[in-house]
Amino acid sequence: MAVLLLFSLPLIAVLLYNLSFRLRYRIPPGPRPWPVVGNLYDVKPVRFRCYAEWARSYGPILSVWFGSTLNVIVSNTELAKEVLKEKDGQLADRHRSRSAVKLSRDGQDLIWADYGPHYVKVRKVCTVVLFSPKRLESLRPIREDEIAVMLESIFQDSAAASGKPVVIKKYLASMAFHNITRLVFGKRFVDAQGAVDKQGQEFKAIAINGLKLGASLAMAEHIPWLRWMFPLDEDAFTQHGVRMERLTRDIMHEHTLARHKTGGAKNHFFDALLTLKDEYDLSEDTIIALLWDMIAAGMDTPAISVEWAMAELVRNPRVQKKAQEELDRVIGHDRVMTELDIPNLPYLQCVVKESLRLHPPTPLMLPHRANSDVKIGGYDIPKGSNVHVNVWAVARDPVVWKDPLEFRPERFVEEDVDIKGHDFRLLPFGAGRRVCPGAQLGLDLSTSMIGHLLHQFEWSPPSGVRAEEIDLRENPGTVTYMKTPVEAVPKPRLPAHLYKRVPVDI
Numbered sequence: 001m002a003v004l005l006l007f008s009l010p011l012i013a014v015l016l017y018n019l020s021f022r023l024r025y026r027i028p029p030g031p032r033p034w035p036v037v038g039n040l041y042d043v044k045p046v047r048f049r050c051y052a053e054w055a056r057s058y059g060p061i062l063s064v065w066f067g068s069t070l071n072v073i074v075s076n077t078e079l080a081k082e083v084l085k086e087k088d089g090q091l092a093d094r095h096r097s098r099s100a101v102k103l104s105r106d107g108q109d110l111i112w113a114d115y116g117p118h119y120v121k122v123r124k125v126c127t128v129v130l131f132s133p134k135r136l137e138s139l140r141p142i143r144e145d146e147i148a149v150m151l152e153s154i155f156q157d158s159a160a161a162s163g164k165p166v167v168i169k170k171y172l173a174s175m176a177f178h179n180i181t182r183l184v185f186g187k188r189f190v191d192a193q194g195a196v197d198k199q200g201q202e203f204k205a206i207a208i209n210g211l212k213l214g215a216s217l218a219m220a221e222h223i224p225w226l227r228w229m230f231p232l233d234e235d236a237f238t239q240h241g242v243r244m245e246r247l248t249r250d251i252m253h254e255h256t257l258a259r260h261k262t263g264g265a266k267n268h269f270f271d272a273l274l275t276l277k278d279e280y281d282l283s284e285d286t287i288i289a290l291l292w293d294m295i296a297a298g299m300d301t302p303a304i305s306v307e308w309a310m311a312e313l314v315r316n317p318r319v320q321k322k323a324q325e326e327l328d329r330v331i332g333h334d335r336v337m338t339e340l341d342i343p344n345l346p347y348l349q350c351v352v353k354e355s356l357r358l359h360p361p362t363p364l365m366l367p368h369r370a371n372s373d374v375k376i377g378g379y380d381i382p383k384g385s386n387v388h389v390n391v392w393a394v395a396r397d398p399v400v401w402k403d404p405l406e407f408r409p410e411r412f413v414e415e416d417v418d419i420k421g422h423d424f425r426l427l428p429f430g431a432g433r434r435v436c437p438g439a440q441l442g443l444d445l446s447t448s449m450i451g452h453l454l455h456q457f458e459w460s461p462p463s464g465v466r467a468e469e470i471d472l473r474e475n476p477g478t479v480t481y482m483k484t485p486v487e488a489v490p491k492p493r494l495p496a497h498l499y500k501r502v503p504v505d506i
């Protein structure tokens, strides 16, 4: 009898807790959670599509349980506004998984920091120092140089195998890597033969290992009392931290030597942070964490958005042609595009917006955590819950978008819709306190890449593939890569000498 009672006690405690929770809170509707695991096994891998499907049955605000953690997903414009504007102050913390705790030294960076004095300080450094219009402009030659490398490489490959398709992602990934490392560290990690050098290899290995560690925890992450069965590999995290720090300190050392030699600082993020270290009271740990945040958040997102745009442009030759006509009219055939042309290319800007509307690289943004009990849409959201805005679903809502599934950039000619967090119908960069600080940089870079790709090449589907057969499915994950990397045949449109890169060293 005593043994039976002993085993029943935890169960009774759980049932009582659930009952009191239900009496206290009126949470949003959602699929019925299973004991212990909640809805962990009901959620399909491409989460934002699954949530959008559920929203059709349960409504635009729904509850999804990951073990004992409540996730609330909102899927329409009004609720997005409530989360990111009206209740922003109560919903600006972050949920940190055990790996995020380790990787960010419990939120001593920017991405994983809760909203508080540390966050406000580092965010200010980002806005005032790193992403100021002046700094972004001074770093423009790096972006344009890396785009030139990409175009030269596509040109050479297309000349070597004329009429053959190329995998666009291959060029975008290389561009993204060199661009972000130069922007952040001021260094192009290549050897004398033009291949990625040893430091660059280490850099890539660290980035890949970070992703692996972040994804390694699975179920036990959401069920705290099961964690003893899935202990964290402390050693792996410690080693990762040591590698990251060693590489960053080596580069820091090189910078210090270079500064002594030349007597001046450069404009990239690393030098900027070192110069302003005392003024903003930044520890070396914080500087290192900030630099790696920029890599994590800013390397792949612009490249992903360009890959999706190119897939749509190959599927929609009418739009491709119209954008090329504008590029030819504004730039001509005697030079290549620069970012300074962007204000004169309104249709190209609409193409970028339309692509980000249909294919936001982070469709559920990053989760926000409630720092107190809060009401959304009339429901109770208890402190500690995670709130996600399904920006993918919001941007395809037929209530606010006409023919939402159609790729039609003209919709933004007819109505100018802000894309940087002021219009809650279109939120690829989020909105409010945690809006993406790199939004302008991301937009400039994506627009410039798409503009160059269209001005310098005509793109068509591989032979035997019809445009409408191009696969537009997504890979699962926080950031949405294409499931099948798009392939297309590039045909040069400009004189050959315009594909030659003239290296820039800044």
Ligand code: HEM
Residues within 6 Å of the ligand: 110, 111, 112, 293, 294, 295, 297, 298, 299, 301, 302, 305, 360, 361, 362, 365, 366, 367, 428, 429, 430, 431, 433, 434, 435, 436, 437, 438, 439, 441, 442, 443, 446
């Ligand atoms: C097309 C490109 C990009 C898109 C679509 C994008 C989108 C986003 C989104 C949706 C968030 C989360 C907002 C939230 O939690 O409410 C975010 C956060 C962030 N992004 Fe971006 N981003 C892009 C490019 C960049 C670039 C180029 C950088 C830096 C070099 C960057 C740095 C960051 C950082 C540091 C955060 C965390 C902000 C915080 O937690 O306060 N992003 N981004």
